[in-house]
Amino acid sequence: MRALVFKELGPLETGSIQELPSVPLSAGQVRVQVTASGVNFVDSLMSEGRYQIKAPVPFIPGGEIVGRISEIAPDVANVKIGDRVFAPVGVGGFADEVVTHARRVLVLPDSLSDGQAATFMQSYATAWFAFTVRVPLEAGRTMLVLGAGGGIGLAAVDVAHSMGVRVIAAASSPEKLALASARGAFATINTSNENTKERAKELSGGGVDYLYDPVGGELGETCLRALGEDGNYIVIGFVAGIPRLPANQVLLRNRRVTGVDWGAWVGRHQEENQKLIQDILDAIGNGTLNPVEPIVYALDDAIQAMRDLQERRIAGKVVLIP
Ligand SMILES: NC(=O)c1ccc[n+]([C@@H]2O[C@H](COP(=O)([O-])OP(=O)(O)OC[C@H]3O[C@@H](n4cnc5c(N)ncnc54)[C@H](OP(=O)(O)O)[C@@H]3O)[C@@H](O)[C@H]2O)c1
Incomplete structure:
Protein backbone atom coordinates (compact mmCIF):
# COMPACT_ATOMS: atom_id res chain seq x y z
CA MET A 1 0.00 0.00 0.00
CA ARG A 2 1.01 3.66 -0.49
CA ALA A 3 0.56 6.40 2.09
CA LEU A 4 1.75 9.85 3.14
CA VAL A 5 4.03 9.20 6.13
CA PHE A 6 5.51 11.54 8.74
CA LYS A 7 8.39 9.83 10.57
CA GLU A 8 8.29 12.73 13.06
CA LEU A 9 5.62 15.38 13.51
CA GLY A 10 6.89 18.61 11.97
CA PRO A 11 6.83 20.83 8.87
CA LEU A 12 4.54 19.49 6.14
CA GLU A 13 7.45 19.14 3.70
CA THR A 14 9.02 16.44 5.92
CA GLY A 15 6.21 14.03 5.00
CA SER A 16 6.67 11.71 2.01
CA ILE A 17 4.73 9.11 0.03
CA GLN A 18 5.98 5.64 0.93
CA GLU A 19 5.30 2.01 0.06
CA LEU A 20 4.25 0.09 3.17
CA PRO A 21 3.33 -3.57 3.75
CA SER A 22 -0.41 -4.28 4.04
CA VAL A 23 -1.40 -5.19 7.61
CA PRO A 24 -3.35 -8.42 8.20
CA LEU A 25 -6.94 -8.07 9.51
CA SER A 26 -7.86 -8.71 13.15
CA ALA A 27 -11.30 -9.81 14.35
CA GLY A 28 -14.04 -7.33 13.48
CA GLN A 29 -11.98 -5.49 10.87
CA VAL A 30 -12.35 -4.75 7.17
CA ARG A 31 -9.93 -3.65 4.47
CA VAL A 32 -11.03 -0.72 2.31
CA GLN A 33 -9.48 0.21 -1.06
CA VAL A 34 -9.62 3.98 -0.80
CA THR A 35 -11.18 5.95 -3.66
CA ALA A 36 -11.22 9.36 -1.92
CA SER A 37 -9.65 10.81 1.25
CA GLY A 38 -11.15 14.01 2.67
CA VAL A 39 -8.66 16.70 3.70
CA ASN A 40 -9.46 18.82 6.75
CA PHE A 41 -7.62 21.71 8.37
CA VAL A 42 -6.94 19.47 11.36
CA ASP A 43 -4.83 17.07 9.23
CA SER A 44 -2.10 19.66 8.80
CA LEU A 45 -2.30 20.68 12.48
CA MET A 46 -1.80 17.03 13.51
CA SER A 47 1.03 16.46 11.01
CA GLU A 48 2.85 19.51 12.31
CA GLY A 49 2.35 18.50 15.95
CA ARG A 50 0.27 21.65 16.59
CA TYR A 51 -2.99 19.87 17.50
CA GLN A 52 -4.17 19.30 21.10
CA ILE A 53 -3.86 15.53 20.52
CA LYS A 54 -0.29 14.43 19.65
CA ALA A 55 -0.42 11.47 17.28
CA PRO A 56 2.08 8.61 17.65
CA VAL A 57 4.73 8.35 14.90
CA PRO A 58 5.19 7.21 12.21
CA PHE A 59 2.03 9.18 11.46
CA ILE A 60 -0.28 8.95 8.43
CA PRO A 61 -2.76 11.85 8.38
CA GLY A 62 -6.31 11.62 7.08
CA GLY A 63 -9.47 11.26 9.15
CA GLU A 64 -12.19 10.55 6.59
CA ILE A 65 -12.17 8.11 3.68
CA VAL A 66 -14.46 6.55 1.11
CA GLY A 67 -13.72 3.30 -0.69
CA ARG A 68 -14.76 -0.25 -1.53
CA ILE A 69 -14.43 -3.10 0.95
CA SER A 70 -11.93 -5.63 -0.43
CA GLU A 71 -11.60 -8.01 2.53
CA ILE A 72 -13.53 -8.75 5.75
CA ALA A 73 -12.54 -10.66 8.90
CA PRO A 74 -14.46 -13.97 9.28
CA ASP A 75 -16.65 -12.57 12.11
CA VAL A 76 -17.84 -9.49 10.17
CA ALA A 77 -21.51 -9.62 9.16
CA ASN A 78 -22.72 -6.00 8.79
CA VAL A 79 -20.92 -5.32 5.48
CA LYS A 80 -19.71 -7.36 2.51
CA ILE A 81 -16.91 -7.25 -0.05
CA GLY A 82 -17.65 -4.65 -2.71
CA ASP A 83 -19.72 -2.31 -0.49
CA ARG A 84 -18.99 1.39 -1.04
CA VAL A 85 -18.39 2.80 2.42
CA PHE A 86 -17.41 5.88 4.38
CA ALA A 87 -15.06 5.38 7.34
CA PRO A 88 -14.24 8.00 10.00
CA VAL A 89 -10.76 6.55 10.54
CA GLY A 90 -9.41 9.53 12.49
CA VAL A 91 -5.85 8.98 11.22
CA GLY A 92 -4.31 6.88 8.43
CA GLY A 93 -6.63 8.01 5.64
CA PHE A 94 -4.07 9.55 3.25
CA ALA A 95 -3.40 6.11 1.76
CA ASP A 96 -4.70 3.86 -0.98
CA GLU A 97 -5.79 1.25 1.56
CA VAL A 98 -7.00 1.34 5.18
CA VAL A 99 -7.91 -1.28 7.75
CA THR A 100 -10.69 -0.25 10.12
CA HIS A 101 -13.42 -1.68 12.35
CA ALA A 102 -16.47 -2.93 10.47
CA ARG A 103 -18.80 -1.37 13.04
CA ARG A 104 -17.42 2.08 12.25
CA VAL A 105 -18.08 2.03 8.49
CA LEU A 106 -21.20 3.42 6.90
CA VAL A 107 -22.55 1.97 3.65
CA LEU A 108 -23.13 4.98 1.41
CA PRO A 109 -26.28 5.95 -0.46
CA ASP A 110 -25.97 6.76 -4.18
CA SER A 111 -27.01 10.35 -3.46
CA LEU A 112 -23.38 11.22 -2.57
CA SER A 113 -20.40 11.12 -4.94
CA ASP A 114 -17.15 9.65 -3.54
CA GLY A 115 -15.74 13.18 -3.19
CA GLN A 116 -18.79 14.55 -1.35
CA ALA A 117 -18.96 11.49 0.89
CA ALA A 118 -15.27 11.78 1.86
CA THR A 119 -15.64 15.44 2.84
CA PHE A 120 -19.12 16.07 4.28
CA MET A 121 -19.10 14.24 7.61
CA ALA A 264 -15.84 14.90 22.33
CA TRP A 265 -19.64 14.55 22.29
CA VAL A 266 -19.48 11.61 19.85
CA GLY A 267 -17.26 9.69 22.28
CA ARG A 268 -20.04 9.78 24.90
CA HIS A 269 -23.12 9.66 22.64
CA GLN A 270 -22.52 6.98 20.00
CA GLU A 271 -26.19 6.17 19.47
CA GLU A 272 -27.33 9.78 19.29
CA ASN A 273 -24.53 10.43 16.82
CA GLN A 274 -25.72 7.59 14.58
CA LYS A 275 -29.16 9.21 14.51
CA LEU A 276 -27.57 12.60 13.83
CA ILE A 277 -25.65 11.19 10.85
CA GLN A 278 -28.79 9.49 9.55
CA ASP A 279 -30.70 12.79 9.80
CA ILE A 280 -27.97 14.47 7.72
CA LEU A 281 -27.96 11.67 5.12
CA ASP A 282 -31.77 11.89 4.88
CA ALA A 283 -31.55 15.65 4.33
CA ILE A 284 -28.90 15.13 1.61
CA GLY A 285 -30.97 12.33 0.08
CA ASN A 286 -34.11 14.48 -0.22
CA GLY A 287 -32.13 17.43 -1.59
CA THR A 288 -32.46 19.70 1.46
CA LEU A 289 -28.68 19.77 1.97
CA ASN A 290 -26.12 20.13 -0.78
CA PRO A 291 -22.51 19.23 0.18
CA VAL A 292 -19.97 20.82 -2.13
CA GLU A 293 -18.20 18.74 -4.78
CA PRO A 294 -14.57 18.96 -3.58
CA ILE A 295 -11.46 20.08 -5.45
CA VAL A 296 -9.43 17.00 -6.43
CA TYR A 297 -5.69 16.42 -5.78
CA ALA A 298 -3.72 13.23 -6.35
CA LEU A 299 -2.57 11.40 -3.21
CA ASP A 300 0.98 12.19 -4.37
CA ASP A 301 0.12 15.90 -3.98
CA ALA A 302 -1.25 15.55 -0.43
CA ILE A 303 1.25 18.01 1.05
CA GLN A 304 0.35 20.64 -1.54
CA ALA A 305 -3.34 20.06 -0.79
CA MET A 306 -2.78 20.61 2.95
CA ARG A 307 -0.63 23.67 2.23
CA ASP A 308 -3.27 25.19 -0.07
CA LEU A 309 -5.94 24.66 2.58
CA GLN A 310 -3.75 26.21 5.28
CA GLU A 311 -3.02 29.22 3.07
CA ARG A 312 -6.70 29.87 2.31
CA ARG A 313 -6.51 29.06 -1.39
CA ILE A 314 -9.32 26.50 -1.28
CA ALA A 315 -12.96 27.42 -1.82
CA GLY A 316 -15.03 24.59 -0.36
CA LYS A 317 -13.40 21.22 0.34
CA VAL A 318 -10.43 19.15 -0.85
CA VAL A 319 -10.17 15.45 -1.59
CA LEU A 320 -7.22 13.19 -2.40
CA ILE A 321 -7.58 10.48 -5.02
CA PRO A 322 -5.02 7.63 -4.80
N1 LIG B 1 -15.70 22.48 17.15
C1 LIG B 1 -15.75 21.37 16.46
O1 LIG B 1 -16.41 20.40 16.84
C2 LIG B 1 -14.98 21.30 15.16
C3 LIG B 1 -15.16 20.23 14.27
C4 LIG B 1 -14.42 20.20 13.09
C5 LIG B 1 -13.51 21.22 12.81
N2 LIG B 1 -13.35 22.24 13.70
C6 LIG B 1 -12.40 23.35 13.44
O2 LIG B 1 -12.95 24.26 12.51
C7 LIG B 1 -11.89 25.04 11.95
C8 LIG B 1 -12.13 25.26 10.49
O3 LIG B 1 -11.94 24.07 9.77
P1 LIG B 1 -12.25 23.98 8.20
O4 LIG B 1 -12.14 22.54 7.85
O5 LIG B 1 -13.46 24.73 7.86
O6 LIG B 1 -11.02 24.77 7.60
P2 LIG B 1 -10.92 25.45 6.14
O7 LIG B 1 -11.73 24.66 5.16
O8 LIG B 1 -9.48 25.64 5.90
O9 LIG B 1 -11.66 26.84 6.30
C9 LIG B 1 -11.21 27.80 7.23
C10 LIG B 1 -11.49 29.17 6.68
O10 LIG B 1 -11.00 30.11 7.65
C11 LIG B 1 -10.61 31.30 7.00
N3 LIG B 1 -9.40 31.86 7.59
C12 LIG B 1 -9.30 33.08 8.15
N4 LIG B 1 -8.09 33.29 8.65
C13 LIG B 1 -7.37 32.19 8.39
C14 LIG B 1 -6.02 31.82 8.65
N5 LIG B 1 -5.18 32.63 9.30
N6 LIG B 1 -5.61 30.61 8.23
C15 LIG B 1 -6.45 29.78 7.59
N7 LIG B 1 -7.76 30.07 7.32
C16 LIG B 1 -8.20 31.27 7.71
C17 LIG B 1 -10.45 30.97 5.52
O11 LIG B 1 -11.49 31.67 4.88
P3 LIG B 1 -11.27 33.14 4.29
O12 LIG B 1 -10.13 33.05 3.33
O13 LIG B 1 -12.58 33.37 3.64
O14 LIG B 1 -11.02 34.03 5.46
C18 LIG B 1 -10.74 29.48 5.40
O15 LIG B 1 -11.55 29.21 4.27
C19 LIG B 1 -10.60 24.30 12.31
O16 LIG B 1 -9.96 24.98 13.37
C20 LIG B 1 -11.08 22.95 12.79
O17 LIG B 1 -10.18 22.36 13.71
C21 LIG B 1 -14.06 22.30 14.85
Whole structure:
Protein backbone atom coordinates (compact mmCIF):
# COMPACT_ATOMS: atom_id res chain seq x y z
CA MET A 1 0.00 0.00 0.00
CA ARG A 2 1.01 3.66 -0.49
CA ALA A 3 0.56 6.40 2.09
CA LEU A 4 1.75 9.85 3.14
CA VAL A 5 4.03 9.20 6.13
CA PHE A 6 5.51 11.54 8.74
CA LYS A 7 8.39 9.83 10.57
CA GLU A 8 8.29 12.73 13.06
CA LEU A 9 5.62 15.38 13.51
CA GLY A 10 6.89 18.61 11.97
CA PRO A 11 6.83 20.83 8.87
CA LEU A 12 4.54 19.49 6.14
CA GLU A 13 7.45 19.14 3.70
CA THR A 14 9.02 16.44 5.92
CA GLY A 15 6.21 14.03 5.00
CA SER A 16 6.67 11.71 2.01
CA ILE A 17 4.73 9.11 0.03
CA GLN A 18 5.98 5.64 0.93
CA GLU A 19 5.30 2.01 0.06
CA LEU A 20 4.25 0.09 3.17
CA PRO A 21 3.33 -3.57 3.75
CA SER A 22 -0.41 -4.28 4.04
CA VAL A 23 -1.40 -5.19 7.61
CA PRO A 24 -3.35 -8.42 8.20
CA LEU A 25 -6.94 -8.07 9.51
CA SER A 26 -7.86 -8.71 13.15
CA ALA A 27 -11.30 -9.81 14.35
CA GLY A 28 -14.04 -7.33 13.48
CA GLN A 29 -11.98 -5.49 10.87
CA VAL A 30 -12.35 -4.75 7.17
CA ARG A 31 -9.93 -3.65 4.47
CA VAL A 32 -11.03 -0.72 2.31
CA GLN A 33 -9.48 0.21 -1.06
CA VAL A 34 -9.62 3.98 -0.80
CA THR A 35 -11.18 5.95 -3.66
CA ALA A 36 -11.22 9.36 -1.92
CA SER A 37 -9.65 10.81 1.25
CA GLY A 38 -11.15 14.01 2.67
CA VAL A 39 -8.66 16.70 3.70
CA ASN A 40 -9.46 18.82 6.75
CA PHE A 41 -7.62 21.71 8.37
CA VAL A 42 -6.94 19.47 11.36
CA ASP A 43 -4.83 17.07 9.23
CA SER A 44 -2.10 19.66 8.80
CA LEU A 45 -2.30 20.68 12.48
CA MET A 46 -1.80 17.03 13.51
CA SER A 47 1.03 16.46 11.01
CA GLU A 48 2.85 19.51 12.31
CA GLY A 49 2.35 18.50 15.95
CA ARG A 50 0.27 21.65 16.59
CA TYR A 51 -2.99 19.87 17.50
CA GLN A 52 -4.17 19.30 21.10
CA ILE A 53 -3.86 15.53 20.52
CA LYS A 54 -0.29 14.43 19.65
CA ALA A 55 -0.42 11.47 17.28
CA PRO A 56 2.08 8.61 17.65
CA VAL A 57 4.73 8.35 14.90
CA PRO A 58 5.19 7.21 12.21
CA PHE A 59 2.03 9.18 11.46
CA ILE A 60 -0.28 8.95 8.43
CA PRO A 61 -2.76 11.85 8.38
CA GLY A 62 -6.31 11.62 7.08
CA GLY A 63 -9.47 11.26 9.15
CA GLU A 64 -12.19 10.55 6.59
CA ILE A 65 -12.17 8.11 3.68
CA VAL A 66 -14.46 6.55 1.11
CA GLY A 67 -13.72 3.30 -0.69
CA ARG A 68 -14.76 -0.25 -1.53
CA ILE A 69 -14.43 -3.10 0.95
CA SER A 70 -11.93 -5.63 -0.43
CA GLU A 71 -11.60 -8.01 2.53
CA ILE A 72 -13.53 -8.75 5.75
CA ALA A 73 -12.54 -10.66 8.90
CA PRO A 74 -14.46 -13.97 9.28
CA ASP A 75 -16.65 -12.57 12.11
CA VAL A 76 -17.84 -9.49 10.17
CA ALA A 77 -21.51 -9.62 9.16
CA ASN A 78 -22.72 -6.00 8.79
CA VAL A 79 -20.92 -5.32 5.48
CA LYS A 80 -19.71 -7.36 2.51
CA ILE A 81 -16.91 -7.25 -0.05
CA GLY A 82 -17.65 -4.65 -2.71
CA ASP A 83 -19.72 -2.31 -0.49
CA ARG A 84 -18.99 1.39 -1.04
CA VAL A 85 -18.39 2.80 2.42
CA PHE A 86 -17.41 5.88 4.38
CA ALA A 87 -15.06 5.38 7.34
CA PRO A 88 -14.24 8.00 10.00
CA VAL A 89 -10.76 6.55 10.54
CA GLY A 90 -9.41 9.53 12.49
CA VAL A 91 -5.85 8.98 11.22
CA GLY A 92 -4.31 6.88 8.43
CA GLY A 93 -6.63 8.01 5.64
CA PHE A 94 -4.07 9.55 3.25
CA ALA A 95 -3.40 6.11 1.76
CA ASP A 96 -4.70 3.86 -0.98
CA GLU A 97 -5.79 1.25 1.56
CA VAL A 98 -7.00 1.34 5.18
CA VAL A 99 -7.91 -1.28 7.75
CA THR A 100 -10.69 -0.25 10.12
CA HIS A 101 -13.42 -1.68 12.35
CA ALA A 102 -16.47 -2.93 10.47
CA ARG A 103 -18.80 -1.37 13.04
CA ARG A 104 -17.42 2.08 12.25
CA VAL A 105 -18.08 2.03 8.49
CA LEU A 106 -21.20 3.42 6.90
CA VAL A 107 -22.55 1.97 3.65
CA LEU A 108 -23.13 4.98 1.41
CA PRO A 109 -26.28 5.95 -0.46
CA ASP A 110 -25.97 6.76 -4.18
CA SER A 111 -27.01 10.35 -3.46
CA LEU A 112 -23.38 11.22 -2.57
CA SER A 113 -20.40 11.12 -4.94
CA ASP A 114 -17.15 9.65 -3.54
CA GLY A 115 -15.74 13.18 -3.19
CA GLN A 116 -18.79 14.55 -1.35
CA ALA A 117 -18.96 11.49 0.89
CA ALA A 118 -15.27 11.78 1.86
CA THR A 119 -15.64 15.44 2.84
CA PHE A 120 -19.12 16.07 4.28
CA MET A 121 -19.10 14.24 7.61
CA GLN A 122 -16.96 16.39 9.91
CA SER A 123 -18.31 19.66 8.53
CA TYR A 124 -22.00 18.75 8.43
CA ALA A 125 -22.04 16.83 11.70
CA THR A 126 -20.40 19.75 13.52
CA ALA A 127 -23.04 22.15 12.18
CA TRP A 128 -25.94 19.76 12.80
CA PHE A 129 -24.72 19.06 16.35
CA ALA A 130 -24.24 22.78 16.99
CA PHE A 131 -27.71 23.70 15.68
CA THR A 132 -29.73 20.89 17.24
CA VAL A 133 -27.93 20.03 20.50
CA ARG A 134 -25.88 23.06 21.58
CA VAL A 135 -27.86 26.02 20.21
CA PRO A 136 -31.20 24.82 18.80
CA LEU A 137 -31.91 27.33 16.04
CA GLU A 138 -35.10 29.33 15.71
CA ALA A 139 -36.34 29.81 12.15
CA GLY A 140 -36.45 33.40 10.96
CA ARG A 141 -33.42 34.46 13.03
CA THR A 142 -30.22 35.79 11.47
CA MET A 143 -26.77 34.14 11.59
CA LEU A 144 -23.37 35.49 10.60
CA VAL A 145 -21.07 32.65 9.44
CA LEU A 146 -17.32 33.40 9.37
CA GLY A 147 -15.02 31.39 7.06
CA ALA A 148 -18.20 30.71 5.07
CA GLY A 149 -16.30 29.46 2.01
CA GLY A 150 -14.28 26.91 4.01
CA GLY A 151 -15.34 23.37 4.88
CA ILE A 152 -16.87 23.98 8.29
CA GLY A 153 -18.37 27.38 7.43
CA LEU A 154 -19.93 26.31 4.15
CA ALA A 155 -21.66 23.34 5.77
CA ALA A 156 -22.99 25.68 8.48
CA VAL A 157 -24.47 27.96 5.80
CA ASP A 158 -26.21 24.97 4.20
CA VAL A 159 -27.54 23.51 7.47
CA ALA A 160 -28.65 26.83 9.01
CA HIS A 161 -30.42 27.82 5.79
CA SER A 162 -32.19 24.45 5.69
CA MET A 163 -33.48 25.18 9.21
CA GLY A 164 -35.06 28.46 8.12
CA VAL A 165 -32.34 30.79 9.40
CA ARG A 166 -31.33 33.88 7.41
CA VAL A 167 -27.61 33.48 6.77
CA ILE A 168 -25.04 36.22 6.18
CA ALA A 169 -21.85 34.64 4.79
CA ALA A 170 -18.45 36.22 5.40
CA ALA A 171 -15.38 35.10 3.43
CA SER A 172 -12.31 36.56 1.72
CA SER A 173 -13.00 35.97 -1.99
CA PRO A 174 -15.87 36.16 -4.51
CA GLU A 175 -15.36 32.47 -5.28
CA LYS A 176 -15.89 31.46 -1.63
CA LEU A 177 -18.88 33.79 -1.29
CA ALA A 178 -20.47 32.35 -4.44
CA LEU A 179 -20.39 28.86 -2.90
CA ALA A 180 -22.14 30.24 0.22
CA SER A 181 -24.77 32.06 -1.87
CA ALA A 182 -25.46 28.83 -3.74
CA ARG A 183 -26.22 27.22 -0.37
CA GLY A 184 -28.78 29.84 0.58
CA ALA A 185 -26.94 32.78 2.17
CA PHE A 186 -29.17 35.84 1.62
CA ALA A 187 -26.24 38.26 1.90
CA THR A 188 -22.46 38.13 1.71
CA ILE A 189 -19.60 40.14 3.19
CA ASN A 190 -16.16 40.13 1.57
CA THR A 191 -13.84 40.22 4.59
CA SER A 192 -10.93 41.40 2.39
CA ASN A 193 -12.46 44.79 1.69
CA GLU A 194 -15.53 45.26 3.90
CA ASN A 195 -15.96 45.93 7.62
CA THR A 196 -17.51 42.60 8.66
CA LYS A 197 -18.92 43.74 12.00
CA GLU A 198 -20.53 46.92 10.66
CA ARG A 199 -21.91 45.24 7.52
CA ALA A 200 -23.38 42.37 9.56
CA LYS A 201 -25.14 44.88 11.84
CA GLU A 202 -26.52 46.75 8.83
CA LEU A 203 -27.68 43.63 7.02
CA SER A 204 -29.39 42.23 10.13
CA GLY A 205 -31.05 45.49 11.14
CA GLY A 206 -29.02 46.10 14.31
CA GLY A 207 -27.32 42.86 15.26
CA VAL A 208 -27.26 39.16 14.37
CA ASP A 209 -28.84 36.46 16.55
CA TYR A 210 -26.10 33.88 16.03
CA LEU A 211 -22.41 34.07 15.14
CA TYR A 212 -20.88 30.79 13.86
CA ASP A 213 -17.11 31.10 14.19
CA PRO A 214 -14.60 28.51 12.87
CA VAL A 215 -12.03 31.30 12.31
CA GLY A 216 -11.47 33.08 15.65
CA GLY A 217 -8.56 35.53 15.94
CA GLU A 218 -9.18 39.22 15.57
CA LEU A 219 -12.14 38.68 13.24
CA GLY A 220 -13.98 36.54 15.77
CA GLU A 221 -13.24 38.94 18.60
CA THR A 222 -14.53 41.93 16.59
CA CYS A 223 -17.63 40.12 15.37
CA LEU A 224 -18.75 39.37 18.93
CA ARG A 225 -19.84 43.01 18.77
CA ALA A 226 -22.10 42.28 15.79
CA LEU A 227 -24.40 40.19 18.02
CA GLY A 228 -27.74 41.72 18.96
CA GLU A 229 -29.80 41.28 22.14
CA ASP A 230 -29.49 37.70 23.51
CA GLY A 231 -27.23 36.86 20.55
CA ASN A 232 -25.18 33.67 20.75
CA TYR A 233 -21.49 33.37 19.78
CA ILE A 234 -21.01 29.75 18.69
CA VAL A 235 -17.33 28.85 19.18
CA ILE A 236 -16.15 26.34 16.57
CA GLY A 237 -12.46 26.75 15.72
CA PHE A 238 -9.37 28.92 15.72
CA VAL A 239 -7.68 28.82 12.33
CA ALA A 240 -6.68 32.48 12.81
CA GLY A 241 -5.85 32.13 16.54
CA ILE A 242 -7.77 31.89 19.80
CA PRO A 243 -9.87 35.04 20.27
CA ARG A 244 -9.91 36.83 23.61
CA LEU A 245 -13.54 37.65 24.22
CA PRO A 246 -14.03 40.67 26.51
CA ALA A 247 -16.51 39.77 29.25
CA ASN A 248 -18.08 43.22 29.14
CA GLN A 249 -19.11 42.60 25.53
CA VAL A 250 -20.77 39.33 26.58
CA LEU A 251 -22.64 41.10 29.38
CA LEU A 252 -23.81 43.91 27.09
CA ARG A 253 -27.09 43.09 25.32
CA ASN A 254 -27.33 39.83 27.35
CA ARG A 255 -25.15 37.94 24.89
CA ARG A 256 -24.13 34.30 25.27
CA VAL A 257 -21.08 32.26 24.27
CA THR A 258 -21.46 28.55 23.50
CA GLY A 259 -18.65 26.05 22.89
CA VAL A 260 -19.08 23.22 20.40
CA ASP A 261 -16.90 20.09 20.48
CA TRP A 262 -18.59 17.53 18.27
CA GLY A 263 -15.74 14.98 18.53
CA ALA A 264 -15.84 14.90 22.33
CA TRP A 265 -19.64 14.55 22.29
CA VAL A 266 -19.48 11.61 19.85
CA GLY A 267 -17.26 9.69 22.28
CA ARG A 268 -20.04 9.78 24.90
CA HIS A 269 -23.12 9.66 22.64
CA GLN A 270 -22.52 6.98 20.00
CA GLU A 271 -26.19 6.17 19.47
CA GLU A 272 -27.33 9.78 19.29
CA ASN A 273 -24.53 10.43 16.82
CA GLN A 274 -25.72 7.59 14.58
CA LYS A 275 -29.16 9.21 14.51
CA LEU A 276 -27.57 12.60 13.83
CA ILE A 277 -25.65 11.19 10.85
CA GLN A 278 -28.79 9.49 9.55
CA ASP A 279 -30.70 12.79 9.80
CA ILE A 280 -27.97 14.47 7.72
CA LEU A 281 -27.96 11.67 5.12
CA ASP A 282 -31.77 11.89 4.88
CA ALA A 283 -31.55 15.65 4.33
CA ILE A 284 -28.90 15.13 1.61
CA GLY A 285 -30.97 12.33 0.08
CA ASN A 286 -34.11 14.48 -0.22
CA GLY A 287 -32.13 17.43 -1.59
CA THR A 288 -32.46 19.70 1.46
CA LEU A 289 -28.68 19.77 1.97
CA ASN A 290 -26.12 20.13 -0.78
CA PRO A 291 -22.51 19.23 0.18
CA VAL A 292 -19.97 20.82 -2.13
CA GLU A 293 -18.20 18.74 -4.78
CA PRO A 294 -14.57 18.96 -3.58
CA ILE A 295 -11.46 20.08 -5.45
CA VAL A 296 -9.43 17.00 -6.43
CA TYR A 297 -5.69 16.42 -5.78
CA ALA A 298 -3.72 13.23 -6.35
CA LEU A 299 -2.57 11.40 -3.21
CA ASP A 300 0.98 12.19 -4.37
CA ASP A 301 0.12 15.90 -3.98
CA ALA A 302 -1.25 15.55 -0.43
CA ILE A 303 1.25 18.01 1.05
CA GLN A 304 0.35 20.64 -1.54
CA ALA A 305 -3.34 20.06 -0.79
CA MET A 306 -2.78 20.61 2.95
CA ARG A 307 -0.63 23.67 2.23
CA ASP A 308 -3.27 25.19 -0.07
CA LEU A 309 -5.94 24.66 2.58
CA GLN A 310 -3.75 26.21 5.28
CA GLU A 311 -3.02 29.22 3.07
CA ARG A 312 -6.70 29.87 2.31
CA ARG A 313 -6.51 29.06 -1.39
CA ILE A 314 -9.32 26.50 -1.28
CA ALA A 315 -12.96 27.42 -1.82
CA GLY A 316 -15.03 24.59 -0.36
CA LYS A 317 -13.40 21.22 0.34
CA VAL A 318 -10.43 19.15 -0.85
CA VAL A 319 -10.17 15.45 -1.59
CA LEU A 320 -7.22 13.19 -2.40
CA ILE A 321 -7.58 10.48 -5.02
CA PRO A 322 -5.02 7.63 -4.80
N1 LIG B 1 -15.70 22.48 17.15
C1 LIG B 1 -15.75 21.37 16.46
O1 LIG B 1 -16.41 20.40 16.84
C2 LIG B 1 -14.98 21.30 15.16
C3 LIG B 1 -15.16 20.23 14.27
C4 LIG B 1 -14.42 20.20 13.09
C5 LIG B 1 -13.51 21.22 12.81
N2 LIG B 1 -13.35 22.24 13.70
C6 LIG B 1 -12.40 23.35 13.44
O2 LIG B 1 -12.95 24.26 12.51
C7 LIG B 1 -11.89 25.04 11.95
C8 LIG B 1 -12.13 25.26 10.49
O3 LIG B 1 -11.94 24.07 9.77
P1 LIG B 1 -12.25 23.98 8.20
O4 LIG B 1 -12.14 22.54 7.85
O5 LIG B 1 -13.46 24.73 7.86
O6 LIG B 1 -11.02 24.77 7.60
P2 LIG B 1 -10.92 25.45 6.14
O7 LIG B 1 -11.73 24.66 5.16
O8 LIG B 1 -9.48 25.64 5.90
O9 LIG B 1 -11.66 26.84 6.30
C9 LIG B 1 -11.21 27.80 7.23
C10 LIG B 1 -11.49 29.17 6.68
O10 LIG B 1 -11.00 30.11 7.65
C11 LIG B 1 -10.61 31.30 7.00
N3 LIG B 1 -9.40 31.86 7.59
C12 LIG B 1 -9.30 33.08 8.15
N4 LIG B 1 -8.09 33.29 8.65
C13 LIG B 1 -7.37 32.19 8.39
C14 LIG B 1 -6.02 31.82 8.65
N5 LIG B 1 -5.18 32.63 9.30
N6 LIG B 1 -5.61 30.61 8.23
C15 LIG B 1 -6.45 29.78 7.59
N7 LIG B 1 -7.76 30.07 7.32
C16 LIG B 1 -8.20 31.27 7.71
C17 LIG B 1 -10.45 30.97 5.52
O11 LIG B 1 -11.49 31.67 4.88
P3 LIG B 1 -11.27 33.14 4.29
O12 LIG B 1 -10.13 33.05 3.33
O13 LIG B 1 -12.58 33.37 3.64
O14 LIG B 1 -11.02 34.03 5.46
C18 LIG B 1 -10.74 29.48 5.40
O15 LIG B 1 -11.55 29.21 4.27
C19 LIG B 1 -10.60 24.30 12.31
O16 LIG B 1 -9.96 24.98 13.37
C20 LIG B 1 -11.08 22.95 12.79
O17 LIG B 1 -10.18 22.36 13.71
C21 LIG B 1 -14.06 22.30 14.85
